Amino acid sequence: MALVIAKIKHRQIVQLVEDGKRLDGRELTEYRNVKVEQGIIERAEGSARVRLGKTDVVVGTKVELGEPFADTPGEGVLTVNVELVPLASPGYEAGPPDENSIELARIVDRGIRESKMIDTEKLCLEPGKKVYVVFVDVYVLNQGGNLIDASAIAAVSALMNTMVPGYEVEDGEFRVKPGSSSQLPVKQHPVTVTCAKIGDKLVVDPQLEEEQVMDARLSMAVDDDDKICAIQKGGSGYFSPEQVIEFAGLAVRKAKEMRKKLDW
């Protein structure tokens, strides 16, 4: 279900942005307060809860044994799933993942995968047969806008404190070796930066009301070396090529700031 916004509010937001202002007094390129708690779910191999303004996301990771993909026999497997549970918004319904949750999961996945954040080669136990499978489950608790950046930060935070159980081989069988878990091998700390296009301006970290009036959004994931590693445009509007290139520079800058703020 799509949520609607009053015309008067719509006009107010557009007018504010045109004057370089926002509903909550932020600058156009300013993030809301971000708060990260790690290791909050003891049963998970790794976890994090991220609050970005009113947006609230929990990520839990689980690590299991499984088979590698045929085209990458020597690498572990990463899968990202997103649940937009009815708890999080009056517009969400229970049921199989819809296109919004699939898109969000795939954006978070690409940021992690393409940045080569996880050293997947180290997650191989027996090439072609046994590898670690890392499940990243994103659980949205409150939809307050910009789920993409909040989910990406939460997923990376959770992976950073993920412990991989150790295994020993006994009679050709893999068995958990108690007390032998080790830190998931992490090489990069990708940050995803999203902007909304409102009028002809770009607004970083849109809150819910801003998302309801935006024409389109653009997200870029940036790695530790300032390289752009994943991009997704969304929404039924468009950007000029100049805006796209301008935002690439802004995304690199904001990602750097965020990494510093999070002490990554």
Place this chain on the structure above:
Amino acid sequence: MNEKPERLIDKKGLRLDGRKPDQLRPIKLEVGVIPNADGSAYVEQGKNKILVGVYGPRDAHPKHLALQDRSVLKCRYHMAPFSVQERKSPAPSRREIELSKVIRESLEPAIFLELYPRTMIDLCIEVLQADGGTRCASITAASLALADSGIPMRDLVVACAAGKVDDTVVLDLMDEEDKLGSADVPVAFMPSLNAVTLLQMDGKLSQEEFEAAVNLAIDGCRQVYAVQKEALKAKYVGVKEEVDE
């Protein structure tokens, strides 16, 4: 998987299929290929073979999806089980669901949806053979199919990818380059509005490389745009000849 070639670009600067870095694959576009559809188009780009059909504007189904102030564009990108090396299950994958969404969003800005309130426009994309860059070829063909159906549009949407292989920024990646290259940037563009309606990327690019890739992709879009317009005209030249006879 086949043997991985050592280099994707040889010493002369040519690619696996002999193309220069800024060269498109041969492209063929045809309009009005599905008699039952209200509009349709077929594209061949490299080994890609894709059919697109448009039905509508027609009654929204299911009805609760209808909007009071505009038409709803519904888009299904679907790959045939035999379109790729390993048989693909015909059930929609997560990739296909995401692509259906981004393709729809790349076309919506071009269509005057507000002219047909309470209706639905169904866009069916069937990939018969995939060779890298199917989303771009699908968008190019889909906007032609929409134009063929007579739905008023602001411009044709045309799409093309650029990317990076062996440290070179190249245009229109084929399957091997897409899989083995280091970045892929698909772009959809409306030339007369200077509007980027789809932008995705995976891989790793510096800011400078990204700028070069976007500009190259838009160059490619402009080239395909010319072919697109000819394809649309060709249908009516055919009709005129029939009438003249």
